């Protein structure tokens with residue numbers, strides 16, 4: 492297998508990965524991949540946005556730090572999400588990392604209840620920092636970001652986001668999604 496690194500220039504704002512396209516055989520099925528990923532525990536986040544495209548939010552575990560220079564993280568979003576058009580139109584998002592006390596927000600923002608998009612925000616205490624994206628006041632941590640680059644990969648867009656403000660209050664009990672269930676983790680000490 493030939494590994495081809497993807498090189499970004501500052502001017503490149505939107506690109507598409509061609510991995511897995513065409514007639515190449517896929518050695519691991521979608522089902523096997525999803526089963527394997529269920530063993531990979533991850534923090535639970537609500538990704539929010541607001542602006543000309545409207546207010547929206549969805550639950551995401553595919554969030555990762557890219558670099559601290561400049562402070563940048565990535566978020567992977569399914570282009571079929573109801574929040575996706577607003578994310579693209581607004582160009583800003585906030586990563587709200589949930590605490591143990593916020594577990595009910597996860598299915599709410601994952602579209603697993605019958606709430607409308609706007610009604611999702613009736614739960615939780617929301618305010619704004621730098622970009623105008625909704626920030627959960629008592630989140631474990633919140634990263635208020637401007638979307639800098641977008642890479643299409645299969646069904647998802649990878650948003651590379653520059654962090655414009657951080658909200659980090661006291662250390663709370665954390666929330667992890669692992670083996671298709673929620674787990675609370677206590678801070679040491």
Ligand SMILES: Cc1cc2nc3c(=O)[nH]c(=O)nc-3n(C[C@H](O)[C@H](O)[C@H](O)COP(=O)(O)O)c2cc1C
Pocket residue numbers: 535548549550551552553554567568569571572573574597598600601602603668
């Ligand atoms: C724990 C958890 C993690 C999720 N992680 C992601 C993710 O990283 N990216 C994504 O696009 N969807 C993720 N989803 C699914 C979306 O939250 C959900 O499919 C989507 O928002 C559908 O609801 P909506 O379109 O009504 O907003 C996750 C769902 C759950 C419950």
